[in-house]
Amino acid sequence: MATFAIGDVARRTGVKVSTIRYYESIGLLPRPERTASNRRTYGEQLLQRLSFIRHSRELGFEIPAIRELLGLADSPTASCADADSIARQRLHEIDSKLERLQALRAEIQGMVDTCSRGRVATCRVIAALAENSADQGREMASADERAGCRTDRPLGGRPNGTVRRKAVRR
């Protein structure tokens, strides 16, 4: 059975050596076997676990969520009800991410297409993700979007008198 030094693991998973040690320190990875000279040695299983962590992080999942999923995988004998509720909740999160990612993809693709036809990209990219704005469902007219987008000045403050807002209490 093949075992790997921490550097091998880092190379194979794309996770930095120091990050692997960090994961061990917070208990996300088990303490590995050590050689006689105190060096960590890892088996195949850890490579999988670590890759899983890496991908999950890259997809924006937080460590407590990953810990929970790993916990599920660690104890297949756990209460099915627990596993089910955890899994279902995570499913919702994934679906939401998928939706938004697809919206973003479509808009960026559109930008590339527009570009390749020699015209210039508009700022629909922002609208793509901004529109399905989670909790408080708000939508704005197309005209507004375009008008808002067309700002020529990148980041500066625009001329706008101080207007009173209309109070919206919770």
Add this chain to the structure above:
Amino acid sequence: MATFAIGDVARRTGVKVSTIRYYESIGLLPRPERTASNRRTYGEQLLQRLSFIRHSRELGFEIPAIRELLGLADSPTASCADADSIARQRLHEIDSKLERLQALRAEIQGMVDTCSRGRVATCRVIAALAENSADQGREMASADERAGCRTDRPLGGRPNGTVRRKAVRR
């Protein structure tokens, strides 16, 4: 034209007040107009921009990447070649995320299904993301996966000096 106080913006976008101020401090958001009493006032456009940032962050994009995309949207007159290469690169990243997210989704769905049939979830969840392990194309035989998964002992004797996590939520 409606303007909003920072708290209104926070409520509408789901981004914390302090985070909005932080984004301003790093130049991701423009400096807003102020009232006579020095309070920030925001317009519609900022709501979109902020929602975009929020969703992007939740999808795991880093601030420099977001800054780049916002820059594209800010200056539709920028070099088409630049915009194109930035957009294409981001497209690849998105596709990779989509793929992995779908793999994870399928496996978690499978877990829920298995559960609902009264059987217990296996650890395929981890394999789902571990397999397409990016840079170094590695694959393991199905037999290996299952063998690796079937570990009866959860974590090899849970690391003892483990830091207990505080109940944290967002």
Add this chain to the structure above:
DNA sequence: CTACATTCTATAGTCACTAGAGGATCAAGA
């Protein structure tokens, strides 16, 4: 056996927030 790479622990730094102190302003009710 030497030279250089890798590993070890421990500590400090970075990025992206997030919370708190201490004080000013606002909005509504008595």
Add this chain to the structure above:
DNA sequence: TCTTGATCCTCTAGTGACTATAGAATGTAG
């Protein structure tokens, strides 16, 4: 009008998740 509580301001310090560095031990190729 005065009070009260929510909201805002700036500034500083803390957190989560890494990431880099120092200084020492160990591994390995020539």
